[in-house]
Amino acid sequence: MTGNLRIWPIVLLLGIVSAPLIIMYVFQVIESVAQPQPGTLMPGEINLHNWRFLWQELDRGRPSIWTATFNTFIFATTIALAVCALSSTAGYALSRLNLPGRPYFLGGLIILHAFPTITLIIAIFIVLQYLGLFDTLLGVILVKAALELPFGIWIMKGFYDTVPWEIEMAGVQDGASRFRVWWELVLPQVKPGLAALGIISFLQGWSEFVLPLVLAPGSETQVLATYMYSVIQDDAKLDFGLFKAIGMFYSLPVILVYLIFQKQLMNIYGGGTKG
């Protein structure tokens, strides 16, 4: 930041510690289209052999990648919509409305936000079986959306807290109901927050692995995460080229979303739930 300090030692040091990641990224891209010559790292001929999963069956009995992609898209989109809808109402209630027992709800929300939900997976697995929702996309969507809710409500409450009171006061004094005030005056104010929450929930849904693995193990309900996992598990030859191509296909939407919404994500991701 300042003139009298040299920066090259820092760049060098950062470059060295970042080397493993940079190597991984570079070869991830290269080897998805070029088979390396055996025993070396030099890329060979460039071809689309690794991308054959897009137009042909990989093994007998494995669903097509397009089924998995469709499932993943439905999964991530529904979760994003559900989380946005429920968080925007619940967040508003907690931020602005005089509820009975409001302090307890807020306290509960903070506890839920910190609570590691993954520990409940055994019980949720059995609850879904009781409800008849085991191995359905709907079941795993409900679970994932519910588990993302505390984070969503927390974020939305934060955004509502920053909306000036005067806006609502003006609306209420003009005789509008609280609902109309929320819908017409307050909600537009938190649109950026809602958009960011939607993007994050979509990415979380797109990347989710453990929940579909446990709660929707059937081939009809496979999402890209479980699809890719099972391809890696079942392949005795360790065809890293194929794995990398599938990984590229799977990660492209994530990378695109990241490139487009980089700024918003950097600001809000700090509160995420990954280890």
Place this chain on the structure above:
Amino acid sequence: MSSRWLGVGFLAPALVAVLFFFLLPVVMTVMFSFTNMTTATGITGGEYLLSKSRLRQLEAEGVSEETVERLESAGYQITEQGLAALAEEFGEDRADELREDYMGESFTARRDLERVLRNLNDDPIRRTRDRKAAADLFAVTILDERFPTEPAFRDALTESGIDPADHDALVKTAYTGWTWTTDNFKLLFELPATLRYAMNTAIYVVFTLAFNVGFGLFLAISTFYLPQHLANTFRTIWFLPRILPPVMYVLMWKWFTWDTGFISTVLSVFGVTPINWMTESALNAWTVVVLINGFVGASLGMILFSSAIKAIPLSMLYASEVDGAYRWDQIRYIILPQLRWPVLFMTSYQTLSLLTSFEYILLSTEGGPGGSTTTWALAAYTTALRNYGGNLEYGFGAAYALVLVIIGIILSVLYLRFFNFKELVAKPRIEQ
């Protein structure tokens, strides 16, 4: 509309979700941990079934010899059910004759019933094999028969004339469903593996956390001193592991460390035999597991700490430089004190999430080699939900999970006290 009811309506959907997928599972984890639920017992109630193979063990379980013999040597009785079967296979006429003369009669030995069948007036069954098959249609036995309820099973026992003293033991043996038990916790304390899982978890949390915080600090401070575009490049490199799907991120590590991957290929130039660097030894496995999690966690630290550093007034930093402070002094006396709270937050937040997370371990080493990287959370998952072993032990797995649930609740309540709670719950100002 009163804001009170609007609030209740706005909150209700979220509350239902929380009820079904947080509170109910917490209660059920407690319940399941006190059952012997497995794939074999099923998750709903069971039936009552005495199988032939179980018969041999009965005596060891205190059932009298007489009862076992009684169960084994089934009697024969002429019943409508048996007659209907006979009519189907051997003709109406024979069945009618048998019904007229012998309805309700019992035979202890098959020989006796066979004699009757041989001596039918109208149309005796002549071939020995046919007679045997016909006699078997009238066999009365409760072995291998399923009874939906306990009373139905007890009635059947009474009918077969089994000593009432043995009924309770038989009911217990025959039940195929799950029962309440505290054995899970006894087993938890007895198994040497439990201590190992606890130790592994401690290693995992301490080392990963140290890496996350230390490396997060390093990234945040070092990128702070770089020009904007360089800083952004490095931040992107370190942020990607966080947003890439875990399956994809761990795949890159597999390629990096496995025997056909990067490290082995590079080292083979120097004549080193290719090995799987991820699972070659416990030390290697731990290094990789800590790095995989650490790279993801460090990016969280980088983001949190970077924004805290940005909050420091620039004039303060300039002033220190005018005063001749070295960079190290600047970090030591201005930046680090500013980061005290973010570091504390990150430590407490990640302690809990690392204690309970197993996703990256499952994807990379799967707890190996030989269980050396199996943490408590992974053990709970493997016991209850991993499909390879065949029988999934839900009850025992829930006992492992319960320990984590309790720790989770205690720690998150403690964190709640850390927040400035009064300010958080200040009344909405719009209400009079």
